[in-house]
Amino acid sequence: MEQLSERKMKILQAIVANYLETGEPVGSRTISKYTDLNLSSATIRNEMADLEESGYIEQPHTSAGRIPTDAGYRVYVDQLMQERDNEVEEMRQEREGLLERVDRMEVMLKQVAKVLAYNTNYATMITAPQFQDIRVKFLQLSMVDEEHILAVIVVDGNIIKNQLITVEEPLANDEVLKLSILMNSFLQGASLRDINIEMIQTMKVQAGIYADVLDRILNGVVEAVKSADERQIYTSGATNILKYPEIGDIEKTSVLLEALEDKNILNQLADETLNSNEKGIQVYIGGEAPVQNMQDLSVVTATYELQEGAKGTIGIIGPKRMDYKKVVKTLKELTVELDEIFNKKEK
Amino acid sequence: MEQLSERKMKILQAIVANYLETGEPVGSRTISKYTDLNLSSATIRNEMADLEESGYIEQPHTSAGRIPTDAGYRVYVDQLMQERDNEVEEMRQEREGLLERVDRMEVMLKQVAKVLAYNTNYATMITAPQFQDIRVKFLQLSMVDEEHILAVIVVDGNIIKNQLITVEEPLANDEVLKLSILMNSFLQGASLRDINIEMIQTMKVQAGIYADVLDRILNGVVEAVKSADERQIYTSGATNILKYPEIGDIEKTSVLLEALEDKNILNQLADETLNSNEKGIQVYIGGEAPVQNMQDLSVVTATYELQEGAKGTIGIIGPKRMDYKKVVKTLKELTVELDEIFNKKEK
DNA sequence: TATTAGCACTCGAAACATACGAGTGCTAAC
DNA sequence: GTTAGCACTCGTATGTTTCGAGTGCTAATA
Numbered sequence: 001m002e003q004l005s006e007r008k009m010k011i012l013q014a015i016v017a018n019y020l021e022t023g024e025p026v027g028s029r030t031i032s033k034y035t036d037l038n039l040s041s042a043t044i045r046n047e048m049a050d051l052e053e054s055g056y057i058e059q060p061h062t063s064a065g066r067i068p069t070d071a072g073y074r075v076y077v078d079q080l081m082q083e084r085d086n087e088v089e090e091m092r093q094e095r096e097g098l099l100e101r102v103d104r105m106e107v108m109l110k111q112v113a114k115v116l117a118y119n120t121n122y123a124t125m126i127t128a129p130q131f132q133d134i135r136v137k138f139l140q141l142s143m144v145d146e147e148h149i150l151a152v153i154v155v156d157g158n159i160i161k162n163q164l165i166t167v168e169e170p171l172a173n174d175e176v177l178k179l180s181i182l183m184n185s186f187l188q189g190a191s192l193r194d195i196n197i198e199m200i201q202t203m204k205v206q207a208g209i210y211a212d213v214l215d216r217i218l219n220g221v222v223e224a225v226k227s228a229d230e231r232q233i234y235t236s237g238a239t240n241i242l243k244y245p246e247i248g249d250i251e252k253t254s255v256l257l258e259a260l261e262d263k264n265i266l267n268q269l270a271d272e273t274l275n276s277n278e279k280g281i282q283v284y285i286g287g288e289a290p291v292q293n294m295q296d297l298s299v300v301t302a303t304y305e306l307q308e309g310a311k312g313t314i315g316i317i318g319p320k321r322m323d324y325k326k327v328v329k330t331l332k333e334l335t336v337e338l339d340e341i342f343n344k345k346e347k
Numbered sequence: 348m349e350q351l352s353e354r355k356m357k358i359l360q361a362i363v364a365n366y367l368e369t370g371e372p373v374g375s376r377t378i379s380k381y382t383d384l385n386l387s388s389a390t391i392r393n394e395m396a397d398l399e400e401s402g403y404i405e406q407p408h409t410s411a412g413r414i415p416t417d418a419g420y421r422v423y424v425d426q427l428m429q430e431r432d433n434e435v436e437e438m439r440q441e442r443e444g445l446l447e448r449v450d451r452m453e454v455m456l457k458q459v460a461k462v463l464a465y466n467t468n469y470a471t472m473i474t475a476p477q478f479q480d481i482r483v484k485f486l487q488l489s490m491v492d493e494e495h496i497l498a499v500i501v502v503d504g505n506i507i508k509n510q511l512i513t514v515e516e517p518l519a520n521d522e523v524l525k526l527s528i529l530m531n532s533f534l535q536g537a538s539l540r541d542i543n544i545e546m547i548q549t550m551k552v553q554a555g556i557y558a559d560v561l562d563r564i565l566n567g568v569v570e571a572v573k574s575a576d577e578r579q580i581y582t583s584g585a586t587n588i589l590k591y592p593e594i595g596d597i598e599k600t601s602v603l604l605e606a607l608e609d610k611n612i613l614n615q616l617a618d619e620t621l622n623s624n625e626k627g628i629q630v631y632i633g634g635e636a637p638v639q640n641m642q643d644l645s646v647v648t649a650t651y652e653l654q655e656g657a658k659g660t661i662g663i664i665g666p667k668r669m670d671y672k673k674v675v676k677t678l679k680e681l682t683v684e685l686d687e688i689f690n691k692k693e694k
Numbered sequence: 695t696a697t698t699a700g701c702a703c704t705c706g707a708a709a710c711a712t713a714c715g716a717g718t719g720c721t722a723a724c
Numbered sequence: 725g726t727t728a729g730c731a732c733t734c735g736t737a738t739g740t741t742t743c744g745a746g747t748g749c750t751a752a753t754a
Contacts, residue, residue, distance in 0.1 A: 025716095025717090027716070027717050027718085028717075028718080029716090029717080039726080039727095040726070040727050040728080041717090041727090042719095042726075042727050042728070042729090043725085043726055043727070045717090045718070045719075046719095046726090048718095049718095049719080059717095059718085060735095061733090061734065061735065062717090062718070062732095062733055062734060062735095063715095063716070063717050063718055063732085063733045063734050063735075064716080064717070064718085064734080064735075065716080065717065065718090137491075138491055138492075138497075140489055140497070142487055144484075144485050144501060145485075150485075150487070150499065150501070150507070152487075152497065152499050152509070154491060154497070158511060160497070160509040160511075162499070162507040162509070164505060164507075236608070237608075238585075238604070238608065239601055239604040239605050239608060242597055242600065242601045242604070243601070245597075250589055250592075253589065254586055254589045254590070257585070257586040257589070257604075258586050261583070261584075261585065261586060372746090374745070374746050374747085375746075375747080376745090376746080386697080386698090387697070387698050387699080388698090388746090389697075389698055389699070389700090389748095390696085390697060390698070392746090392747070392748075393697090393748095395747095396747090396748080406746095406747085407706095408704090408705065408706065409703095409704055409705060409706095409746090409747070410703085410704045410705050410706075410744095410745070410746050410747055411705080411706075411745080411746070411747085412745080412746065412747095
């Protein structure tokens with residue numbers, strides 16, 4: 001796709017912008033009036049024919065106006081992003097140490113997804129911030145009753161996991177304390193990778209007759225780390241896509257809604273976003289999306305990052321005819337805000 | 348609505364059954380062949396006219412077959428339930444102490460919702476088992492680092508909550524232990540109602556200079572109990588309702604899907620189910636549903652109960668033309684199974 | 695008296711026909 | 725290079741016709 005003349009560019013932008021607004025194919029006359037180019041519709045028609053040949057726009061059928069192709073949207077979005085990059089974003093909202101309790105964060109993220117969906121009228125997803133390589137911070141054991149040991153495991157990001165372990169006979173308090181000290185000395189600061197067979201052996205030997213209990217607690221630790229590693233995804237506003245009639249038949253809609261309900265697909269999307277080299281906002285138009293079933297939609301994703309390196313994703317999913325400008329702006333502001341919220345507590 | 352003759356009853360049953368299958372209005376000729384009554388279509392027509400007058404069936408338009416009204420479905424379902432009640436249910440599956448960790452239970456309930464939705468092709472919801480009056484079982488404090496006290500609170504149902512409290516200066520280990528013992532002596536076995544201002548005063552006096560810390564821990568306790576009291580609702584298969592074209596226009600569908608996304612509405616539904624005197628399965632047909640926005644759907648709910656008295660709800664939401672027979676059967680089996688799974692651990 | 699056969703009638707759905715108009719591409723003039 | 729003008733296209737909206745499933749009613753039948 002060759003370089004476009006400035007005039008063609010302007011026309012293309014106008015077509016996309018107009019189509020975003022109305023959802024109807026846009027005709028030459030409309031553009032003639034819409035832009036400040038002062039060109040007649042006939043001239044526009046000629047240019048449009050060129051743009052069509054270059055693959056940026058297309059006609060749904062002869063004698064209809066033009067609509068943008070994926071490539072057309074792409075040009076529009078790229079330009080948009082360039083402009084946006086120059087702007088400086090501000091942060092406003094103030095919140096308090098929401099990371100303190102994991103379920104608090106959960107509530108907040110759900111809320112963010114909901115508000116975002118409501119404000120944009122698109123479907124939204126958000127993932128909880130996640131560490132690359134999660135380490136154990138702290139571990140504590142205590143007898144709850146005669147039969148149960150409670151293991152509390154704190155990992156990176158102050159995520160706290162509990163594990164209840166059933167034992168045949170009660171352990172004395174100081175035994176539990178000893179075990180706790182032993183395990184902490186080995187495990188503090190360790191990631192899953194660090195906990196190898198050798199370390200386990202050594203611990204077991206030192207634990208003596210409690211090797212068995214230790215083993216089961218270790219399982220708890222592994223599970224705690226794993227579950228901290230499990231990506232939490234929250235979605236909202238899936239039904240918003242029903243508002244865009246161009247999605248077409250029920251059949252297609254159904255597939256899309258199912259895709260939104262399917263965490264696996266969203267997971268892929270988050271992976272893709274996090275792994276891509278691009279930082280910040282990414283826009284996937286139609287077939288560009290890295291996942292199946294979203295060919296008829298566009299996805300705009302953003303990455304936010306905690307100071308300690310934990311990353312999360314926000315995504316907005318809507319029709320190709322999406323108000324990219326607004327969405328990109330909103331996401332930029334939001335990521336900044338999230339960074340702020342999460343990092344506040346850590347300072 | 349007067350008592351129906353046996354023949355009318357049979358015809359009504361046949362109409363409903365047939366309509367459930369096909370989703371099309373059913374005509375007199377169909378019934379004439381469908382039943383073993385050996386009646387001509389003309390006779391059926393007469394009976395149908397009566398049934399229509401009595402309000403059990405209706406015509407979508409002149410010269411169409413009949414479809415059941417809510418009342419018609421009701422007769423069908425009531426009869427169905429009578430039959431079902433006589434049957435004995437069996438339990439099959441075996442699982443292990445899944446209540447041990449709350450998030451395990453979460454995973455399981457989500458899974459149940461998903462499987463149920465997949466198998467029935469309707470939308471499903473399930474709430475986690477909940478205690479009526481939650482009591483504190485156990486409370487534990489420990490210094491995580493110089494600035495943070497970790498409070499672990501275990502409440503009824505082995506639900507474990509953590510609370511991280513920031514303190515200006517570190518407390519010595521034995522101070523923490525003392526505080527822990529003090530609070531446990533007051534709080535063990537206490538429900539929110541028991542923790543009154545007097546008790547708090549007494550505790551504070553005994554806590555001396557740590558009254559402030561104690562106060563903040565108490566907040567954590569309250570939150571823990573409250574969050575254990577918060578009903579968790581999981582849904583799945585909302586998109587299934589798109590499969591039933593009789594729901595009609597996008598507009599209506601949209602409202603329904605939004606209702607399913609709206610936890611408040613589902614909460615009401617769960618409340619209604621749990622509070623009703625009826626035990627076991629309940630069927631709400633169309634307007635009978637205790638919540639708004641579900642006039643065009645039917646809801647079948649079931650209550651399951653843990654030995655300790657915690658109760659949860661399962662709901663299946665689908666078109667009025669639902670395969671009630673299958674749904675009721677499935678739910679019965681499932682509640683028995685859930686009772687089994689949850690209670691196993693407690694024995 | 696209850697049942698049934700027969701028939702005229704209704705009305706929605708599907709198939710077909712027509713009209714309208716937005717928008718195009720092309721040509722010729724500016 | 726730009727524009728005015730015009731014939732042409734084709735999807736949508738609207739109107740018309742046909743078809744048939746199903747009804748209600750009446751009169752004949754068991």
